Amino acid sequence: xxxxxxxxxxxxxxxxxxxxxxxxxxxxxxxxxxxxxxxxxxxxxxxxxxxxxxxxxxxxxxxxxxxxxxxxxxxxxxxxxxxxxxxxxxxxxxxxxxxxxxxxxxxxxxxxxxxxxxxxxxxxxxxxxxxxxxxxxxxxxxxxxxxxxxxxxxxxxxxxxxxxxxxxxxxxxxxxxxxxxxxxxxxxxxxxxxxxxxxxxxxxxxxxxxxxxxxxxxxxxxxxxxxxxxxxxxxxxxxxxxxxxxxxxxxxxxxxxxxxxxxxxxxxxxxxxxxxxxxxxxxxxxxxxxxxxxxxxxxxxxxxxxxxxxxxxxxxxxxxxxxxxxxxxxxxxxxxxxxxxxxxxxxxxxxxxxxxxxxx
Numbered sequence: 001x002x003x004x005x006x007x008x009x010x011x012x013x014x015x016x017x018x019x020x021x022x023x024x025x026x027x028x029x030x031x032x033x034x035x036x037x038x039x040x041x042x043x044x045x046x047x048x049x050x051x052x053x054x055x056x057x058x059x060x061x062x063x064x065x066x067x068x069x070x071x072x073x074x075x076x077x078x079x080x081x082x083x084x085x086x087x088x089x090x091x092x093x094x095x096x097x098x099x100x101x102x103x104x105x106x107x108x109x110x111x112x113x114x115x116x117x118x119x120x121x122x123x124x125x126x127x128x129x130x131x132x133x134x135x136x137x138x139x140x141x142x143x144x145x146x147x148x149x150x151x152x153x154x155x156x157x158x159x160x161x162x163x164x165x166x167x168x169x170x171x172x173x174x175x176x177x178x179x180x181x182x183x184x185x186x187x188x189x190x191x192x193x194x195x196x197x198x199x200x201x202x203x204x205x206x207x208x209x210x211x212x213x214x215x216x217x218x219x220x221x222x223x224x225x226x227x228x229x230x231x232x233x234x235x236x237x238x239x240x241x242x243x244x245x246x247x248x249x250x251x252x253x254x255x256x257x258x259x260x261x262x263x264x265x266x267x268x269x270x271x272x273x274x275x276x277x278x279x280x281x282x283x284x285x286x287x288x289x290x291x292x293x294x295x296x297x298x299x300x301x302x303x304x305x306x307x308x309x310x311x312x313x314x315x316x317x318x319x320x321x322x323x324x325x326x327x328x329x330x331x332x333x334x335x336x337x338x339x340x341x342x343x344x345x346x347x348x349x350x351x352x353x354x355x356x357x358x359x360x
Contacts, residue, residue, distance in 0.1 A: 017054075025304075122211060244270070
């Protein structure tokens with residue numbers, strides 16, 4: 001049984017992830033801050049908006065949904081689930097490798113395929129155990145690593161992580177390079193952010209939200225919203241307060257500690273707010289986002305195909321030539337196209353296929 005609210009959250013998450021990714025699709029933000037390319041107050045306002053409401057919030061949101069979906073598969077699949085789930089993780093890994101090295105380096109599928117393996121020890125766990133482990137890992141890792149970052153900052157002060165020379169190289173390759181040069185740039189970009197240490201950090205960052213998503217599925221929050229409304233409301237309000245408090249920290253005092261806490265604590269808390277807030281959304285909002293979410297995997301990959309074609313040299317070669325507001329305008333147009341396409345596809349093509357199947 002499909003739950004329209006969950007589909008709608010997925011659809012909304014695709015818009016949020018595109019707002020964040022579009023800056024990487026179009027500019028070398030891997031190596032220099034996007035503010036370098038800001039030309040006016042509009043650019044700076046939009047970058048702040050994305051930073052507060054989208055940055056570091058939507059991959060945890062997808063993680064919550066991934067954990068939710070895994071647990072629903074477990075309930076549906078019974079004894080065969082472990083084999084089926086492992087096959088799906090392997091397929092996800094394969095698509096992730098193709099996506100990362102032949103389309104766009106910022107792939108998230110490889111990470112989910114790896115972290116998904118850590119769900120296996122929890123498949124017999126109770127809802128309480130899932131919740132407690134999720135909170136323990138999130139608070140322990142998010143809080144502990146933030147304290148460690150604070151201690152390092154006290155010793156070394158702020159550190160400039162920008163790499164302007166690598167940024168210029170990325171612009172040259174993506175804007176005017178050959179297919180081979182673009183491929184090698186993708187590999188270099190992927191390796192830049194996927195060291196062994198970063199993989200370890202990614203697992204500790206993502207796993208708590210897979211577990212909390214599984215907890216929500218096991219408790220059936222979205223199966224029986226009215227029954228769980230009071231609990232959902234408490235999590236919704238609490239996560240919003242925590243999320244915004246940490247998200248706004250760098251705008252009160254900007255340093256590597258507040259920026260780190262913004263991403264590690266504020267981002268995930270806001271993700272939980274988005275998820276729970278959708279349980280209070282109107283039917284029209286659910287219907288608007290739901291078709292995009294039903295086709296989330298296809299739409300996620302198509303975002304990369306469309307945007308790299310727009311910005312890389314084998315397409316229009318606009319990489320490094322746009323301002324943040326222009327890049328975000330492209331994201332809005334792409335997402336509107338995906339909304340229209342998803343609604344049309346599910347209404348006309350998919351429904352025709354189901355009708356044909358039923359007639360048979």
